[in-house]
Amino acid sequence: MKNKFDSLELGQFIPLHYHHNMLNDSARMNSFKEAINWVVKPGAKVLELGGGTGVQSFFAAQKADKVYCVERNPELVEAARDLLAKNINGDKVEVIQADAMHYLPPEPVDVVICEMLHTGLLREKQMPVIDSFKQRYLEKFGGPLPVFVPEASIQAIQPLQQNFHFEDFYAPTILFQNPYSTQERSKSLGDPEVFQLLSYEEPFSQTCAYDGEILITEDGQLNALRLITKNILSINMTAGSTVDWHTQYIVFPLAAPIQVCKGDQVSIRFSYQGGAPLKALSDALEVRHVSQRVSISQFALDMMNLTMTFQPQTADQAGVL
Numbered sequence: 001m002k003n004k005f006d007s008l009e010l011g012q013f014i015p016l017h018y019h020h021n022m023l024n025d026s027a028r029m030n031s032f033k034e035a036i037n038w039v040v041k042p043g044a045k046v047l048e049l050g051g052g053t054g055v056q057s058f059f060a061a062q063k064a065d066k067v068y069c070v071e072r073n074p075e076l077v078e079a080a081r082d083l084l085a086k087n088i089n090g091d092k093v094e095v096i097q098a099d100a101m102h103y104l105p106p107e108p109v110d111v112v113i114c115e116m117l118h119t120g121l122l123r124e125k126q127m128p129v130i131d132s133f134k135q136r137y138l139e140k141f142g143g144p145l146p147v148f149v150p151e152a153s154i155q156a157i158q159p160l161q162q163n164f165h166f167e168d169f170y171a172p173t174i175l176f177q178n179p180y181s182t183q184e185r186s187k188s189l190g191d192p193e194v195f196q197l198l199s200y201e202e203p204f205s206q207t208c209a210y211d212g213e214i215l216i217t218e219d220g221q222l223n224a225l226r227l228i229t230k231n232i233l234s235i236n237m238t239a240g241s242t243v244d245w246h247t248q249y250i251v252f253p254l255a256a257p258i259q260v261c262k263g264d265q266v267s268i269r270f271s272y273q274g275g276a277p278l279k280a281l282s283d284a285l286e287v288r289h290v291s292q293r294v295s296i297s298q299f300a301l302d303m304m305n306l307t308m309t310f311q312p313q314t315a316d317q318a319g320v321l
Helices: 016-023 026-039 055-061 074-085 126-141 278-284 296-309
Strands: 045-049 066-071 093-097 111-114 147-149 152-162 175-177 186-188 193-199 207-215 220-236 241-246 249-260 265-273 286-291
Touching: 016 074, 026 055, 026 111, 026 147, 026 220, 026 241, 045 055, 045 126, 055 066, 055 074, 055 093, 055 111, 066 074, 074 093, 111 126, 152 207, 152 249, 152 265, 186 220, 193 207, 249 278, 249 286, 265 278
Parallel strands: 045 066, 045 111, 066 093, 111 147
Antiparallel strands: 152 186, 152 193, 152 220, 175 249, 207 265, 220 241, 220 249, 265 286
16 A cells, blocks of 8 residues: 655755754754865865755865765756855866766765754655765675765654643644753753664665654653754764754654653654654654552552452451352
8 A cells, every 4th residue: 555645755845045044053064074174185076965055065165075976856956056166176076967866976985974854854855865975876886885975864853841832822843943042931841762873975865754752851742743853964083973953853742642750761763764754753653651650658558548448357248158
């Protein structure tokens, strides 16, 4: 049976003005600049898949001899060529209009940059594009594979009590949150639970899934789950450090809120394909209260009632046999 999301194209043409907003994201820009500066060595050959405005190819061109920047959107191809021509070493970058899902460079490369990242690895093509590239690259050039930026992604889920009231208007809908800001409308009901550690160099499944239980650490109303994606852009083995970047958190409201207490266990289950719409996770999400903490006083009362139930009966109480 065909999946209802199969007919939907993975990823999308992201409008040019949105890319301009991305340029203004200092956390994203600083992290990628630092990672690319570390990974790209002098004289390297670099491929960027999904180049957008060409900014990451620009970072790479400061050390690389040659950068292939692949972008499918004609508007962005024109913009990238124009912007790179205005920047130092932009002449090292060749902007190519092509589908990253099918493109291969004319020669082996040392580094592949692919920032088709969305929280949960949903909506955009990161997983299928890199998986397709690795298979086709090894068939054409053999090993080893180039270094990938990012090198890995770590995904986690976290139980929340979320305030969905906006100026008295109740709207339990999907929300995006800045991972670098305090979220005063969110109350954490448990620690983030890691459900996926994906290394882009290694073979990986196209499925993102979790089936387990999470410990509740605070009393409250569980009415949402926060999806967290932390991207390891580069690993500096010499310094024993990494360059990381979080995409925006996504808050998914639950269909039915659950009252929980500290010490409770909640079962969470979901499964979706990388690149699927946000609705794929919402539709697959199952949350269930599986165990509940019992207070000491309640436990003592229950034991007292149980003892009274099994006390010996008198002859009058038992009746005549």
